[in-house]
Structure formats: structure tokens, C-alpha cells
Amino acid sequence: MPIAGVIIQTDGNDNGQVLEQLQAFKNVYTYGVHKGNSIVAVFDCESSKELKGLADQITEQVQGVMGVYPAYVNYEDEMEQAQE
């Protein structure tokens, strides 16, 4: 069950509205807007596939989002499962 720390880059016009839209995703946790156009967020997903899907979905569906850039991905649990 990967957890990813990401930077969601916005166009900087209406960050509040972007944040609001992000609230709708139940496995996205936001940690504030930084430097004008960067939202720190955490994705908590069931699988890496879902993680990727979520990033794509946000890029495509949320207005004002320029891109989703993962900065940190934790796969520990997935790796343990693989080992077992």
C-alpha cells in the first residue's frame, strides 16, 4: 500500500478552488500551498497502479493543475508482501 508525497503544481490563479476540488478525493491529503503554486499533498493508495491513476486523474480533471510530481514514494509494505 504505497504512500506518496507529491507536489501538485498549479497555475497559481485560484489555489483555493484547486484545494477545494482536491478535497473531493478521499485518499488525497493536502498540506498547504507553498511558494504560490505548489501544493504539498500525500496520496494514500492501495496499489502503485492506483497511485498512478490518481495522479493522472488529478492532472486531467482538476482545473488549474499543471502537473503532479512525486517527491517520495513509500513502497515498504508492498515490498514486504513481495518478499513473503
Added chain:
Amino acid sequence: MKSWILRNLTITRRIAQLTILAMMFIIPYLNVKGFTGVIGTFYSMEMMGIPIVDPALCIQTLALMRELYVPLLLAVIIPLLAALALGRIFCSWACPFNTLAEYAQMLRLKLSPNKRIQAHNPAQIGHYLATLCLFMLALVFTFPVITFLSMPGLLTSQAADLVFLGSLGLELGLFLIIILAEVVIGSRFWCKYACPVGATLSVFRTGASLKVTFDASKCTCQKTEIYDCQKACPLSLNPRKKGIYPYCYNCGACIDACQRNGRALSLVFIHQKEHVKPLQRKMEEVNG
């Protein structure tokens, strides 16, 4: 050899049928092992580089694609020539569905001997209507329906899947439903009316093709009313009467049965000398 085969048609045919059943598994096994001299299923095969396609599927593809795809036309030459000369012999000697259906029928008779279906020759129109419907089905759905209704192809491809993947597809359910229905109803309706493969092959039968003839003057069963030939027919046809075609698939079971009686039935091509009217023969006997 040839005469032995003619005298023991049913045994020979059983050997051929069982060989084909075995080959359904042996050939994919050899393919897995890297031998690809013979590949394919009864949808389409390739033997030593020569492609063969089921004519029914050829017609379906031509109809769906509205394109004269030359390699496809070339690939039906061999089955068509075979059908022209020997009729629907593929069905009786090779088709694995027919083999299994025959054995299923035999089993049924063994379990309840009284439920034998009365042999009779249905009207030809039934067959033509059924065939037409099938091809219409493909066109209406613009989808290769025939592919899934072709039992020989379906069975051989499932056998191949079993060997290649170790698993079977849901398509096999269709086969099970059909064969169960045949056993319950007791009629071989699928091979007679429904099978698109057999239907297509019988379209190419001509007057000169191999056929069963009956010489009433030789028939000895009339007196005792045993009619072994009718009982032997796997499709419950009556070979003593006219109109067994296009349903008869030249299996030769009736001829084999008649060997023990008057030898009134025989498989002939039209131009063969033996094919003479009974009256003429009688005249010859009187005169000679």
C-alpha cells in the same frame, strides 16, 4: 486394402475418427515442443505450408469484409474439391463433434433402447432455411457468429488451448449445451440442420458426387422388415427412400449394415457402371 476398407467401412471410420480426436491434442503438443509443420484448428490449418480454411468461415469473412481476399479463396480449394468429390465426408469421418455426438447417441440407446427415433428423411427446405439464417445472423450482428457455432473448430481450438495454456474457455459450454440437447431430444438436429460447416459443404455437393444408392431388387430386408440400414444411420435417415441428401454425410454405416443382408446399398459416383436401374438389370439377367 481398398476392398477391405469398403467391406469394413464402420471400423475404418471409427479408427479415423479416434485418430482425429487424438490428433486434436497431439498436434498442439508437438507445436509446444517446437514442431510447427502442422498447425491450426479445424477453423483453419496449415500443413507443411499449405493453408486450409473452413469454407463456411471463408464465406463469413468475405461477407463481413466485402473483400475478395485471395489467400483466403486459395485456402478453401482443398476442402471444396473434397466436398465436390466426396460430399460431406468431413463431417462423418473427421469432425470431432460428430464423433462425440455419435458416441453420446449410442450411449443413450444403450441406456433406453426403446427411445429410438423413427428414421425418416426430412424436407430439404429445412436445411436451406437454417443455413441462410446462420449467415444472416453473422451479417445482422456484423460479427463472426459462425466462428462460435462451428463445433469442429471450437473443439479443436479448445483442445489446443488446453495443451497450450492448461485451461479451457467458456466457449466449451456451448458445445456441452448442444450435445446435451441432442441426447435429451434424441435427434441429431445440430449436424442435420444447424451446423454451418456441414451446411456449407453440402452446398457444393453435385449430382456427380459420391452418394448412397439403393437397389430395391437386392433388398432382402423387405420380407423380414428388419431394415438394419435405417437402424445403423447415425442421423436417423432412411437410405431406402429418396431425399436423404443434403442431410446424409456419406458415413457408410448403412452400407456396412447392408453387407450382412442383401447388399442393396452402395456408395457410388454417378458415372460408375454399377449404377443401373433395377429394371434394366432384370432384363439383362433374363436376356443373358
Added chain:
Amino acid sequence: MFFEKLFSYHEKFLRPPGAVPEKEFIDRCIRCRKCQQICPYQCISPAGALHGDAMGTPVIQAREIPCYLCMKCPPVCPTGALKTDIQKADVRMGVARIDRATCLPFQGIICRACYENCPIYREAITLDQEIYPVVHPEKCVGCGICEHVCPIEPSAIVVESSASRNED
């Protein structure tokens, strides 16, 4: 309507090389398994019955066994569902896509598995700054070898099939 639903559920399959557009492919393919049987790598398997009308059609699951482009299958196709007159480099089974979120070089781990194994060597996949793999869709044949060799689970490079119902 039932049939439409039954027939339209269908993933974007990776088809063997030379496949005609998907809609036509479904119609042409007679499910004879010849392409599957001639394949020396056994990379082709038939689609299952749950895939509706695609049932029995040849599919390549690249992560398991990719297409090595030996081009033995197109000539055995009897119905032209696979075009016979196709060259290795002209095959367009799909296009590989790299997921930068999991692809190792983007995480600072040197890996060149997809680049090294690409049969359109140094053309379909190149290395940006000699480190980061880049797919060139105009050269990519979609054989799936990259998807097969990717050491990350699930593969960070996946071939997106060009087989689509809607384009003809």
C-alpha cells in the same frame, strides 16, 4: 441492447504484429489459433470468454511474454486479420509509455533495461542525458519487450495498445 453490452466490453488488447484496426480485426479473426501455435516464444494466447466478442482472439500479454518480432505469425493468418506484407520496423502494435513516478532512473537509480532490450535499438527508446529513458512514439513498434524486462513491479513502462474500437 444486451448484445451490444456483451460485445463491447473489451480491454485494449495488444494484438500480434500486423493486426488490422480493432473493429475489423474482431470480424476478420476466425480464432483459428494458428498465430499462437506458430509463435516460437508462445507469447500469444486467446482472450477469454469474459472479453465478449473478443473471445478467442489472439492477445499478447507483454509483461509475461512480449513479442520478439520474429514475424512468423502474419503469414499464417488465413483471413488477413494480420497483414502479411509488414516489415518489423513498420509494426505498430502500440506505444510504450513510461511512468516517471516509478521508473527507476527518475528516482536516481541507474537502470537501462528497457533501453538495452528495445529491438528498435537506440531509436524507439533513447536515453535523455544518457540516464532517463524516453520513448519515441513514431519509432515504437509496441512489441512490449520493454514492459517485459522492466525490473519494477508493476512495470514502469507499459505498452498502450493501438487497438481501439473507435478508430477505423
Added chain:
Amino acid sequence: MTVNRRDFIKSTAAAMAAASIGVTLPGTERKLFADTMTWHKTVCRYCGVGCGIMLGKRDNKVVAIKGDKENTINQGHLCVKAFFLHRVIYAKTRLTQPLIKKNGKHVPATWDEALTLVASKFNEIRQTHGPDALAFYGSGQAETEETYMANKLFRGCIGTNNVDGNPRLCMASAVGGYLASFGKDEPIGTYEDIEKTDLFFLVGTNTAEAHPIVFKRLVEYKNRNPQVKIVIIDPRKTPTDQIADLHIFPQPGYDLPVMHAMAKVLIDEGYIDEDYIQNQVAFADNDKAITFDEFKTFLEAYTPEAAAKMANVDAKDIVKAARLFGQAKTAMSMWTMGLNQRTRGVWANNLVHNLHLLTGKLGVPGSDSFSLTGQPNACGGVREGGGLSHILPGHRVVGNADHRAAVAKVWGVPAERIPAAPGKHTVAMFEALTKGEIKGMYVLCTNPAHSLPNASKYWPGMRDQFLVVAESFYPSATTDYADVVLPAAFWGEKEGVYGCTERRSQHMEKVVEPMGEARWDAFIIRDLAIKMGFEKEFAKYQTAEDIWSEYITLTKGTDMDLTGATYARLKKERGLVWPVPSEDHPGTYKRFTKGDPLYDALPAEKKQGRRMYFYGKPDGRATVFARPAKGPEEPVDAEYPFALTTGRLLEHWHTLTMTGTIPELNRAVPKAFAEINPEDARKLGIADHDLVVVETRRGKLEIPARVIDRPMAGTIFIPMHWREWMVNVLTIDAVDPGSKEPEYKVCAAKLRKA
């Protein structure tokens, strides 16, 4: 898994993401320490680059791995092999109990049984056949402490110099080259030069695959500085080739004339540093001193045209390469097995050094003649620790009585116990084993049955004589022949020091307990020694630090002074580059020049007018050698028309005992192949993936073909990793007369479709 833990990971993820844009999230820092996972500093177990690794441990299990961001070598980056390295600890093929061969089969035994058997057998052989009937074959992957213990047991206690190791198969020629040219082994500079140079001169190296992190640094530097030039001399178009400004493809084994011709162009066109030559360079032919003019006369024969003809290259390229080398303000040469694994390996090394000496491109930032090492501790444990048959710890030599006495004193053994004559080098050692002259051998952490050249020739010896193998993995080609197999602790399960390519010694932490009954090699040797009756000499070693602390006393005052590199210091720092004469010394960037404590300590008159003083040489001058150009031992001919060469792949390492256990790496490259040029393939009717038969005078191998334009026409390349496709049944076991390193890189082969 608890909710708390998940929350923790979430806040970590957020903190990491924020950190990536330079923001610190309030309240996240404290939580970072709440996790039960701890990170431990260690060094990569694979190649000689020496990347720093952090291992994550939870519940006494290694669960995570990452590059050590603080390590100056890799700065947090890793290659794909290392990314999966921690999983090797838990490989299914781990050996967890001692095995003794009984009736041809390995059966589990207790440690006591196994060690008693080995000790009694070794003692018996020593008494009946003399100490030279025993031998130790070590490894560049063993820790310095492990090699040191074996060295002491075999040399100091048993009394034989039959101590060699697999670095003989990879680094010996570089050692010979450094000693002959500069008087002291190992490079002058460090990796730091990579980011300071104007020209990379890569000879016989596939850096991209064999030393990926060095390659990454090189590429990133070039990307930032497009004016930096890269010249490659290599008969194979490797992935490294992609970044080359100029690539010269000599026939395998014929690069010597190319380097001579480059030297000639450098001299003729005035690119040489007259002042440098005058003050710190001497000239010599094979055995006697010559003058610069005589050297010039020698080079007359090597015009670019003549050399081009010998090597089958374009003369213009040679001139171009020489001019690039000459015009560059600084130049850094790098090479690896392409030069070393040759019967003229030492000479080839000398010729690279020549270019630097003639142009004065040495001893300044950005200029170095820098040998890349294949194994993680070939430099540290074996070259520095004296793990070869002719050397002793601390860059000492067996032939020197003072050196022997110094070592014997520290070991606490009689000086006369160490024989004066060098022992048998690797190939000779296994030859003696096969002939029965060596009757007992201890193999540590290596797989000679797979990795020796012409391997099948040496299998009967391993089968017939008493062979002890200490390994972490079972089975391997070698354990099959072993009479006793001892389960060794693996990387992560033991403490110790690795010394990498750039003279850097790095400490590796013990993170988890060894699997099963596996034990640390150094303690296995200690206990064996005690069982053999050397309790007095060995009982004192209780920790890894005990061994290291004793070892570094042997380096005191030598050119590789490690006195200041104590465990306490090494545990904190990301390695130290010797000489480190005291605990407050930061380590040395450049040797033989200002900043090197040995140079600084020289009397002023010696340093007069010299920016470099090669203190390993009596006159302080490095030597430019006039080595005749010579081809490979087994040139191609009509019967065997192909040159066969071997090498590594990025995803795998050595004999697959480690990388072969990782499914992800096997997925990337599942099996061996023979790279064949498309032109040759067409002529022979070979298609990609076809099975081909490669045959040499020593054996044949059936292997799938990979038709690719990497090897040039007439050349076949086969990676060395797979036992099932063991290329070493084909390779030639002819050795360099100087370094005794075998010529893996060239032999004559024939090729046909199977």
C-alpha cells in the same frame, strides 16, 4: 499494521515532498524519529566504485535500501543492481549450515565437525607435504579484515606464500602498471577529478554498465559542460559509446600501437610538457633506462598510419584523439578490464600512463591516470592488505626481508616462517592443484570454478584435492567440488571495511544477525586457526575492530598510511582517502604532490623544482616505457576467425550468486547471449535469437545469438555471468608475464549456427 504507522508514513511523505521544494512543514521533523525503522550506513557490495548505501532495518530485518546522500561518491544514487541488493540477504540460495561431502554428497554438519575436519586435514597435509601443499584463494569482495586473517594464518602460521585472490584476475595488471610507471600502486587522484577535467580518455572500459555511478557522474558533468570531450578506445560499441566525441575501434588486443602513435603525435605536434618531463620523468625500454631521444627514435615506427594499419583503424582518428588529448588543459584516463585482462596488460597500462607523463597531465586537479576497479574491496583488502602471492599488508613485498620482518612482528610469528619467495599466482595455483602439488585449498567468497579462464581445465583439481569453500550461497559451480562448505555471513550481517577504487576506505555496519548458522569469515578463519594449533596467534581477535586496529599499525609510515582511519572515525565519516597518517588528518586528494603527507615530509632539496615527486622510485621520477607493440596471445586465424571477448552487464554481477537470486534482475536479463555483428550474422545465416555454437581451442558453448552492431565485424562478445552459458570454458588461460593476469579479453574463436 497500525493506524499510527500509516499516519507516520503520511507525514513523512508530506515532509519529503515539501523538502523537495525547499519547504519545511511544521511538526513533521519530530515525527521522523517516531518510526521503528532505523537506517544504517554501509557500502555497496557490488563493483569497485564504492557507493554509499543506507540500509533500513525494522524488527531485526533489513526492509529498505537507499543511496547514501552524504556519500561523496554516489550522492544518493544507486544502480539497479544495488537497488535490490538488500533482498539478496534473504535469497533462497543462502547457505545456512556447514556441509561436508560424504560419498559424493553434501550433508549438513555442525561447525565443530566441519572445522575439526578442515583443521586436521590441513595439518596432515602440512606435515606430510609441507606448507606449500596448502593454498588460500581469496577475493576482492572479502573485507579487509577477512583477507588479513587469512593472510596471517597461511603466511604467518602455516608458512606458505600460496595466498592469492581473484583480484589477480582483474586488477593485477593495473598494479603492475602503477608500480612500473609511478613506483607505487593505486591512482594518484580520486573521483573528484571527474568534475574537474576537460577530457575523458576511456580505454577498454564499458563504464556505463560496469561502473554505472562513475558513468552517471561523468555524463552529468559533460551535460553541464558540453565543451568537455570524451575519447574512447574500445573494440566494442558499448552503451558508454553513446557519449563519445570520438570512438576508436581497434582490433581486440591491438590497442598498444594506437597509444604509441598518440604519444608520437603529442611529441611531434608539441603538446608535451618539456618542463615536467625534465624534472620528474625518466625513460626506459623493457629493462634499462633510455633517453628521451631514444624514446623518440623508438616511436618512429609508430606513425599514425603504421599504427592504424596494425590496429585496423583510421589514422586520422588517432591524430584527432592525440590532439584532443594534447589540447585539453586537463585529462583523466579511465580503464578497466579491457586493458588489464590481457597478456600485455601491464604494458597497456604503462602506455596510458605515458600519455599523462609526457603531457604533464598528472598531479593537478582534473588530471589523472585512473584505474577503475572491478570488485568492492580489491583495492582495499587485496592490493593494500597483501592478498596476492607476492605482496604483504601495507604495500609491502614478499621478497623484502625487512618487510617480512615488520609484518611477522605485528603478527607475533617468527619472521622466517614467511617464505622469501613469492607463492603461486592464481593460474599457477590452480594448475598446481590440478597436478596435485597443492593438496588442500581454502576458497573464500569467490567462485573459481566459474570465473577462472579455461575453467574446465581446472575442475579436476578442485574435485580431486581437499577443497574448502566459505560461501554465503549454495550451490555455486565451486561448492559442487568442495569437500567442506562453510556458511559465511553476508553483507549487512557483518562489520568490516571496504576500500574502493579511489583509495577510500569505508566502514560497513553490521545491521542484522547472520542467517541460520552462518558466521563471519574472519571468525571462521580464527577458529580454524585455533583448531590447527595457533591459539596464541589468533585467540586475541574478538571484534572486527581488533583486527582492523592491528592492520592499520602495519600501514603506519607507508604510502598507504591508514593510521588515522580508526573504526571510531570510519563509523562517522563517509570513508577516508589514504594516506591518513593521523586521526586529525582529512585524507589525501592527490598523491606525490603538495598535500600528500609523504611529499610534504620530503627534504626541500628533493622537492626543488618538482611539483611531483614519485617517492616509490629511487630518483623520484616516474617512468615512460618504450614497450613494443604486441598483439594478443591467440590471434585470429583462418580456422578460428573470430576474436572472442567477454564482459559484464549492468543488471548482473560476476557469477550470479547474488543478482541471480533477484527475480526483477533476472526479468531484465534472463539469460546469456553472444553478441554478433549483423554483417557476420548475415554471412553465417544467423538470425537474432538463433542458437549458435561458439568454439575455441579449449571448448565450445551453445548460446543464443544477439545480432547487434555492438561488437565490430569479426568479434563476438559474451557476458560472463551465467553458469549455464559459462563463457570461461572458452577463454584462454595465458597470463601476462608481469602481472600473471589472464587474457580473458581476447581469444580466437569460430562461430556457426547450431
